[in-house]
Amino acid sequence: MLRLDSISKQYPNNVQAVDNVSLEVADGEIITLIGPSGCGKTTLLRLINRLTEKTSGQIFIEGKEINRWNPIELRRQIGYVIQQVGLFPHLTVEQNISYVLRIMGTGKKKQRERAAELISLVGMDPSYLRRYPAQLSGGQAQRVGFARALAGNPSIILMDEPFGALDQITRLQLQDELLSLQNELKKTVIFVTHDIQEAMKMGDKIVLMRHGQLIQAGKPADFFIRPKEPFVTQFIGGSDFFRLLTFITVDEIITREKRLSAKASLPSGTSLADALQLMFQKNIPEIDVLDGQGNTLGQVSQKMIRNIAATISTDQGDNPLKHTIGS
Ligand SMILES: Nc1ncnc2c1ncn2[C@@H]1O[C@H](COP(=O)(O)OP(=O)(O)OP(=O)(O)O)[C@@H](O)[C@H]1O
Numbered sequence: 001m002l003r004l005d006s007i008s009k010q011y012p013n014n015v016q017a018v019d020n021v022s023l024e025v026a027d028g029e030i031i032t033l034i035g036p037s038g039c040g041k042t043t044l045l046r047l048i049n050r051l052t053e054k055t056s057g058q059i060f061i062e063g064k065e066i067n068r069w070n071p072i073e074l075r076r077q078i079g080y081v082i083q084q085v086g087l088f089p090h091l092t093v094e095q096n097i098s099y100v101l102r103i104m105g106t107g108k109k110k111q112r113e114r115a116a117e118l119i120s121l122v123g124m125d126p127s128y129l130r131r132y133p134a135q136l137s138g139g140q141a142q143r144v145g146f147a148r149a150l151a152g153n154p155s156i157i158l159m160d161e162p163f164g165a166l167d168q169i170t171r172l173q174l175q176d177e178l179l180s181l182q183n184e185l186k187k188t189v190i191f192v193t194h195d196i197q198e199a200m201k202m203g204d205k206i207v208l209m210r211h212g213q214l215i216q217a218g219k220p221a222d223f224f225i226r227p228k229e230p231f232v233t234q235f236i237g238g239s240d241f242f243r244l245l246t247f248i249t250v251d252e253i254i255t256r257e258k259r260l261s262a263k264a265s266l267p268s269g270t271s272l273a274d275a276l277q278l279m280f281q282k283n284i285p286e287i288d289v290l291d292g293q294g295n296t297l298g299q300v301s302q303k304m305i306r307n308i309a310a311t312i313s314t315d316q317g318d319n320p321l322k323h324t325i326g327s
Protein backbone atom coordinates (compact mmCIF):
# COMPACT_ATOMS: atom_id res chain seq x y z
CA MET A 1 0.00 0.00 0.00
CA LEU A 2 1.05 3.57 -0.74
CA ARG A 3 -0.01 6.17 1.82
CA LEU A 4 0.47 9.94 1.72
CA ASP A 5 -0.02 11.69 5.01
CA SER A 6 -0.42 15.51 4.98
CA ILE A 7 2.11 16.06 2.19
CA SER A 8 3.18 19.60 1.30
CA LYS A 9 5.77 21.01 -1.06
CA GLN A 10 6.86 24.59 -1.16
CA TYR A 11 9.47 25.37 -3.82
CA PRO A 12 12.29 27.77 -2.90
CA ASN A 13 10.47 30.53 -4.86
CA ASN A 14 7.59 30.17 -2.35
CA VAL A 15 5.24 28.43 -4.78
CA GLN A 16 3.04 26.11 -2.71
CA ALA A 17 2.85 23.33 -5.30
CA VAL A 18 1.32 20.68 -3.03
CA ASP A 19 -0.74 21.67 -0.03
CA ASN A 20 -1.53 19.17 2.73
CA VAL A 21 -2.51 16.19 0.58
CA SER A 22 -3.44 12.88 2.19
CA LEU A 23 -4.17 9.85 0.07
CA GLU A 24 -4.16 6.07 0.19
CA VAL A 25 -3.66 3.81 -2.82
CA ALA A 26 -4.42 0.13 -2.23
CA ASP A 27 -2.26 -2.61 -3.76
CA GLY A 28 -3.25 -3.31 -7.34
CA GLU A 29 -5.40 -0.18 -7.63
CA ILE A 30 -5.20 2.52 -10.32
CA ILE A 31 -5.77 6.05 -9.08
CA THR A 32 -6.13 8.74 -11.69
CA LEU A 33 -4.99 12.22 -10.77
CA ILE A 34 -6.62 15.13 -12.60
CA GLY A 35 -6.75 18.88 -12.27
CA PRO A 36 -5.88 22.07 -14.14
CA SER A 37 -2.37 22.74 -15.41
CA GLY A 38 -0.06 23.79 -12.57
CA CYS A 39 -2.19 22.28 -9.79
CA GLY A 40 0.71 20.13 -8.57
CA LYS A 41 0.19 16.71 -10.20
CA THR A 42 3.76 16.22 -11.45
CA THR A 43 5.18 17.57 -8.21
CA LEU A 44 3.10 15.09 -6.22
CA LEU A 45 4.46 12.16 -8.26
CA ARG A 46 8.04 13.36 -7.89
CA LEU A 47 7.63 13.63 -4.11
CA ILE A 48 6.76 9.94 -4.01
CA ASN A 49 9.95 8.75 -5.75
CA ARG A 50 12.04 11.48 -4.13
CA LEU A 51 13.06 13.22 -7.34
CA THR A 52 11.76 16.21 -5.36
CA GLU A 53 11.96 16.36 -1.57
CA LYS A 54 8.76 17.13 0.33
CA THR A 55 8.64 20.08 2.70
CA SER A 56 6.45 18.31 5.24
CA GLY A 57 4.33 15.23 5.78
CA GLN A 58 5.08 11.55 5.42
CA ILE A 59 4.86 9.00 2.61
CA PHE A 60 4.70 5.31 3.42
CA ILE A 61 5.47 2.49 1.02
CA GLU A 62 4.76 -0.93 2.46
CA GLY A 63 4.55 0.73 5.85
CA LYS A 64 8.02 2.30 5.69
CA GLU A 65 8.51 6.06 5.34
CA ILE A 66 10.31 6.88 2.07
CA ASN A 67 13.16 8.71 3.83
CA ARG A 68 14.00 5.43 5.53
CA TRP A 69 14.22 3.50 2.23
CA ASN A 70 17.57 3.04 0.55
CA PRO A 71 17.28 5.48 -2.42
CA ILE A 72 18.30 2.89 -5.03
CA GLU A 73 15.88 0.34 -3.62
CA LEU A 74 13.15 3.03 -3.56
CA ARG A 75 13.66 3.81 -7.27
CA ARG A 76 13.49 0.12 -8.10
CA GLN A 77 10.20 -0.18 -6.21
CA ILE A 78 8.72 2.70 -8.19
CA GLY A 79 8.45 2.75 -11.98
CA TYR A 80 8.11 6.23 -13.48
CA VAL A 81 6.74 7.14 -16.89
CA ILE A 82 7.29 10.85 -17.36
CA GLN A 83 5.42 13.53 -19.27
CA GLN A 84 6.78 13.59 -22.90
CA VAL A 85 8.22 10.06 -22.57
CA GLY A 86 11.80 11.12 -21.73
CA LEU A 87 13.68 8.22 -23.30
CA PHE A 88 17.45 8.72 -23.34
CA PRO A 89 18.09 9.69 -26.99
CA HIS A 90 21.66 8.40 -27.18
CA LEU A 91 20.76 4.94 -25.82
CA THR A 92 19.12 2.16 -27.83
CA VAL A 93 15.67 0.90 -26.93
CA GLU A 94 17.31 -2.07 -25.22
CA GLN A 95 19.63 0.14 -23.18
CA ASN A 96 16.70 2.40 -22.26
CA ILE A 97 14.63 -0.52 -21.03
CA SER A 98 17.42 -2.10 -18.99
CA TYR A 99 18.64 1.21 -17.56
CA VAL A 100 17.43 0.53 -14.00
CA LEU A 101 18.87 -2.99 -14.10
CA ARG A 102 22.26 -1.59 -15.09
CA ILE A 103 22.18 0.81 -12.15
CA MET A 104 21.30 -2.09 -9.88
CA GLY A 105 24.30 -4.03 -11.14
CA THR A 106 22.31 -6.79 -12.82
CA GLY A 107 24.39 -8.99 -15.16
CA LYS A 108 24.44 -8.27 -18.92
CA LYS A 109 22.77 -11.53 -19.91
CA LYS A 110 19.92 -10.97 -17.46
CA GLN A 111 19.52 -7.39 -18.75
CA ARG A 112 19.18 -8.63 -22.32
CA GLU A 113 16.67 -11.30 -21.40
CA ARG A 114 14.55 -8.87 -19.41
CA ALA A 115 14.56 -6.29 -22.22
CA ALA A 116 13.40 -8.93 -24.72
CA GLU A 117 10.67 -10.08 -22.35
CA LEU A 118 9.44 -6.54 -21.72
CA ILE A 119 9.41 -5.42 -25.35
CA SER A 120 7.11 -8.35 -26.13
CA LEU A 121 4.99 -7.62 -23.09
CA VAL A 122 4.22 -4.12 -24.43
CA GLY A 123 3.35 -5.56 -27.83
CA MET A 124 6.47 -4.75 -29.88
CA ASP A 125 8.77 -6.94 -31.94
CA PRO A 126 12.20 -7.61 -30.35
CA SER A 127 13.86 -6.16 -33.48
CA TYR A 128 12.99 -2.72 -32.07
CA LEU A 129 15.51 -3.26 -29.28
CA ARG A 130 18.32 -2.12 -31.59
CA ARG A 131 16.65 1.13 -32.60
CA TYR A 132 17.13 4.58 -31.11
CA PRO A 133 14.22 6.60 -29.68
CA ALA A 134 14.23 9.01 -32.65
CA GLN A 135 13.35 6.04 -34.88
CA LEU A 136 10.09 5.29 -33.01
CA SER A 137 6.55 6.60 -33.42
CA GLY A 138 4.97 8.41 -30.47
CA GLY A 139 2.95 5.35 -29.50
CA GLN A 140 5.99 3.07 -29.73
CA ALA A 141 8.05 5.47 -27.63
CA GLN A 142 5.29 5.37 -24.98
CA ARG A 143 5.35 1.57 -24.99
CA VAL A 144 9.12 1.59 -24.53
CA GLY A 145 8.72 4.15 -21.72
CA PHE A 146 6.29 1.79 -20.02
CA ALA A 147 8.60 -1.22 -20.54
CA ARG A 148 11.42 0.78 -18.98
CA ALA A 149 9.24 1.59 -15.97
CA LEU A 150 8.52 -2.12 -15.49
CA ALA A 151 12.16 -3.27 -15.73
CA GLY A 152 12.96 -3.49 -12.03
CA ASN A 153 9.63 -5.21 -11.36
CA PRO A 154 8.36 -2.30 -9.25
CA SER A 155 5.26 -2.62 -7.10
CA ILE A 156 4.28 1.00 -7.79
CA ILE A 157 4.07 2.77 -11.14
CA LEU A 158 3.74 6.53 -11.52
CA MET A 159 2.54 7.65 -14.96
CA ASP A 160 2.55 11.34 -15.81
CA GLU A 161 0.20 12.01 -18.75
CA PRO A 162 1.61 9.00 -20.58
CA PHE A 163 -0.79 9.28 -23.51
CA GLY A 164 -1.06 13.07 -23.60
CA ALA A 165 0.82 13.59 -26.86
CA LEU A 166 -0.80 10.75 -28.83
CA ASP A 167 -3.53 10.88 -31.44
CA GLN A 168 -6.96 9.73 -30.26
CA ILE A 169 -6.87 6.27 -31.87
CA THR A 170 -3.45 5.33 -30.52
CA ARG A 171 -4.47 6.73 -27.17
CA LEU A 172 -7.61 4.60 -26.90
CA GLN A 173 -5.64 1.54 -27.98
CA LEU A 174 -2.89 2.09 -25.40
CA GLN A 175 -5.51 2.72 -22.69
CA ASP A 176 -7.09 -0.67 -23.44
CA GLU A 177 -3.72 -2.40 -23.53
CA LEU A 178 -2.65 -0.88 -20.24
CA LEU A 179 -5.89 -1.98 -18.60
CA SER A 180 -5.51 -5.55 -19.81
CA LEU A 181 -1.83 -5.62 -18.78
CA GLN A 182 -2.86 -4.31 -15.38
CA ASN A 183 -5.22 -7.29 -15.03
CA GLU A 184 -2.15 -9.51 -15.09
CA LEU A 185 0.43 -7.32 -13.40
CA LYS A 186 -1.71 -5.81 -10.61
CA LYS A 187 0.60 -2.87 -9.98
CA THR A 188 -0.27 0.02 -7.72
CA VAL A 189 -0.63 2.88 -10.19
CA ILE A 190 -0.99 6.65 -10.02
CA PHE A 191 -1.93 7.88 -13.48
CA VAL A 192 -1.96 11.62 -14.19
CA THR A 193 -4.15 12.93 -16.98
CA HIS A 194 -5.80 16.16 -18.13
CA ASP A 195 -8.64 14.23 -19.67
CA ILE A 196 -11.64 13.47 -17.45
CA GLN A 197 -12.83 10.69 -19.75
CA GLU A 198 -9.44 9.01 -19.58
CA ALA A 199 -9.50 9.48 -15.80
CA MET A 200 -12.87 7.75 -15.53
CA LYS A 201 -11.91 4.93 -17.85
CA MET A 202 -8.55 4.15 -16.28
CA GLY A 203 -9.16 4.87 -12.60
CA ASP A 204 -10.60 2.65 -9.89
CA LYS A 205 -10.69 5.95 -8.06
CA ILE A 206 -10.27 9.54 -9.25
CA VAL A 207 -8.48 12.29 -7.37
CA LEU A 208 -9.16 15.89 -8.38
CA MET A 209 -6.65 18.59 -7.39
CA ARG A 210 -6.64 22.37 -7.58
CA HIS A 211 -3.96 24.84 -6.38
CA GLY A 212 -2.00 21.99 -4.76
CA GLN A 213 -4.97 20.79 -2.73
CA LEU A 214 -6.94 17.58 -2.99
CA ILE A 215 -10.49 18.69 -3.74
CA GLN A 216 -12.25 15.35 -4.08
CA ALA A 217 -11.35 11.67 -4.24
CA GLY A 218 -13.77 8.91 -5.08
CA LYS A 219 -15.52 6.81 -7.67
CA PRO A 220 -16.63 8.41 -10.95
CA ALA A 221 -20.27 8.64 -9.87
CA ASP A 222 -19.37 10.58 -6.71
CA PHE A 223 -18.20 13.47 -8.84
CA PHE A 224 -21.66 13.78 -10.38
CA ILE A 225 -23.86 12.84 -7.48
CA ARG A 226 -21.92 14.22 -4.54
CA PRO A 227 -19.63 17.00 -5.86
CA LYS A 228 -17.82 18.57 -2.92
CA GLU A 229 -17.56 22.02 -4.53
CA PRO A 230 -18.96 23.85 -7.56
CA PHE A 231 -15.45 23.54 -9.05
CA VAL A 232 -15.93 19.75 -9.33
CA THR A 233 -19.04 20.17 -11.45
CA GLN A 234 -17.38 22.86 -13.56
CA PHE A 235 -14.36 20.67 -14.15
CA ILE A 236 -16.32 17.64 -15.36
CA GLY A 237 -18.97 19.74 -17.09
CA GLY A 238 -17.05 20.26 -20.29
CA SER A 239 -16.96 16.59 -21.21
CA ASP A 240 -19.18 14.40 -23.33
CA PHE A 241 -21.85 13.27 -20.91
CA PHE A 242 -22.93 10.20 -22.85
CA ARG A 243 -19.37 8.88 -22.88
CA LEU A 244 -19.03 9.49 -19.15
CA LEU A 245 -22.09 7.34 -18.57
CA THR A 246 -20.21 4.39 -20.03
CA PHE A 247 -17.73 4.57 -17.16
CA ILE A 248 -20.29 4.61 -14.34
CA THR A 249 -21.99 1.36 -13.39
CA VAL A 250 -25.56 0.94 -12.18
CA ASP A 251 -24.20 -0.29 -8.85
CA GLU A 252 -22.96 3.18 -7.99
CA ILE A 253 -26.40 4.81 -8.01
CA ILE A 254 -28.75 1.90 -7.38
CA THR A 255 -31.59 2.13 -4.84
CA ARG A 256 -31.27 -0.67 -2.30
CA GLU A 257 -34.91 -1.74 -2.26
CA LYS A 258 -35.35 -5.46 -2.68
CA ARG A 259 -38.77 -5.23 -4.34
CA LEU A 260 -39.04 -6.65 -7.83
CA SER A 261 -40.70 -3.85 -9.66
CA ALA A 262 -39.64 -3.21 -13.15
CA LYS A 263 -40.52 -4.96 -16.35
CA ALA A 264 -36.93 -5.68 -17.23
CA SER A 265 -33.64 -6.42 -15.54
CA LEU A 266 -29.92 -6.27 -16.14
CA PRO A 267 -26.85 -7.61 -14.31
CA SER A 268 -24.81 -5.79 -11.70
CA GLY A 269 -21.81 -4.08 -13.33
CA THR A 270 -23.76 -2.80 -16.36
CA SER A 271 -22.89 0.76 -17.37
CA LEU A 272 -25.42 3.56 -17.00
CA ALA A 273 -25.19 4.08 -20.75
CA ASP A 274 -26.34 0.52 -21.42
CA ALA A 275 -29.02 0.73 -18.73
CA LEU A 276 -30.36 3.91 -20.25
CA GLN A 277 -30.41 2.43 -23.71
CA LEU A 278 -32.39 -0.60 -22.50
CA MET A 279 -34.92 1.60 -20.70
CA PHE A 280 -35.35 3.67 -23.88
CA GLN A 281 -35.83 0.54 -26.00
CA LYS A 282 -38.39 -0.98 -23.67
CA ASN A 283 -39.92 2.38 -22.91
CA ILE A 284 -39.90 1.84 -19.14
CA PRO A 285 -39.03 4.35 -16.39
CA GLU A 286 -36.93 2.00 -14.25
CA ILE A 287 -35.14 -1.32 -14.37
CA ASP A 288 -34.10 -4.00 -11.85
CA VAL A 289 -30.46 -4.78 -11.18
CA LEU A 290 -29.69 -8.43 -10.44
CA ASP A 291 -26.71 -10.13 -8.82
CA GLY A 292 -25.01 -13.24 -10.24
CA GLN A 293 -27.66 -15.51 -8.68
CA GLY A 294 -30.54 -13.57 -10.17
CA ASN A 295 -31.52 -11.87 -6.90
CA THR A 296 -32.74 -8.29 -7.12
CA LEU A 297 -30.23 -5.82 -5.73
CA GLY A 298 -32.35 -2.77 -6.40
CA GLN A 299 -33.41 -0.43 -9.19
CA VAL A 300 -32.12 2.37 -11.34
CA SER A 301 -34.46 4.78 -13.07
CA GLN A 302 -34.28 7.23 -15.95
CA LYS A 303 -35.04 9.90 -13.38
CA MET A 304 -31.94 9.04 -11.32
CA ILE A 305 -29.75 9.31 -14.40
CA ARG A 306 -31.45 12.57 -15.34
CA ASN A 307 -30.62 13.94 -11.90
CA ILE A 308 -26.97 13.24 -12.59
CA ALA A 309 -27.32 15.06 -15.89
CA ALA A 310 -28.80 18.03 -14.06
CA THR A 311 -25.67 18.44 -11.94
CA ILE A 312 -23.59 19.03 -15.05
CA SER A 313 -23.34 22.66 -16.06
CA THR A 314 -24.79 23.31 -19.48
CA ASP A 315 -22.86 26.47 -20.26
CA GLN A 316 -19.97 24.46 -21.67
CA GLY A 317 -22.05 22.65 -24.23
CA ASP A 318 -25.47 21.28 -24.80
CA ASN A 319 -26.45 18.37 -22.62
CA PRO A 320 -28.86 16.29 -24.70
CA LEU A 321 -30.00 14.18 -21.77
CA LYS A 322 -31.88 17.07 -20.29
CA HIS A 323 -34.16 17.05 -23.30
CA THR A 324 -34.43 13.37 -24.07
CA ILE A 325 -35.10 11.65 -20.77
CA GLY A 326 -38.63 11.60 -19.46
CA SER A 327 -39.28 11.39 -15.72
N1 LIG B 1 11.24 23.30 -9.82
C1 LIG B 1 10.29 24.20 -9.57
N2 LIG B 1 10.56 25.35 -8.94
C2 LIG B 1 9.59 26.25 -8.67
N3 LIG B 1 8.29 26.08 -8.97
C3 LIG B 1 7.95 24.94 -9.60
C4 LIG B 1 8.91 23.95 -9.94
N4 LIG B 1 8.28 22.93 -10.56
C5 LIG B 1 6.98 23.28 -10.60
N5 LIG B 1 6.77 24.48 -10.03
C6 LIG B 1 5.48 25.15 -9.84
O1 LIG B 1 4.67 24.33 -9.01
C7 LIG B 1 3.31 24.33 -9.45
C8 LIG B 1 2.88 22.90 -9.74
O2 LIG B 1 3.59 22.43 -10.88
P1 LIG B 1 3.40 20.97 -11.45
O3 LIG B 1 4.37 20.77 -12.53
O4 LIG B 1 3.41 20.01 -10.32
O5 LIG B 1 1.91 21.08 -12.02
P2 LIG B 1 1.06 20.04 -12.93
O6 LIG B 1 -0.24 19.87 -12.25
O7 LIG B 1 1.86 18.83 -13.19
O8 LIG B 1 0.83 20.86 -14.28
P3 LIG B 1 0.68 20.32 -15.80
O9 LIG B 1 -0.71 19.75 -15.89
O10 LIG B 1 0.82 21.56 -16.62
O11 LIG B 1 1.74 19.32 -16.07
C9 LIG B 1 3.27 25.27 -10.65
O12 LIG B 1 2.86 26.52 -10.20
C10 LIG B 1 4.70 25.30 -11.13
O13 LIG B 1 5.00 26.51 -11.77
Ligand SMILES: [Mg+2]
Pocket: 041, 042, 043, 083, 160
Ligand atom coordinates in the same frame (compact mmCIF):
# COMPACT_ATOMS: atom_id res chain seq x y z
MG1 LIG C 1 2.62 17.96 -14.95
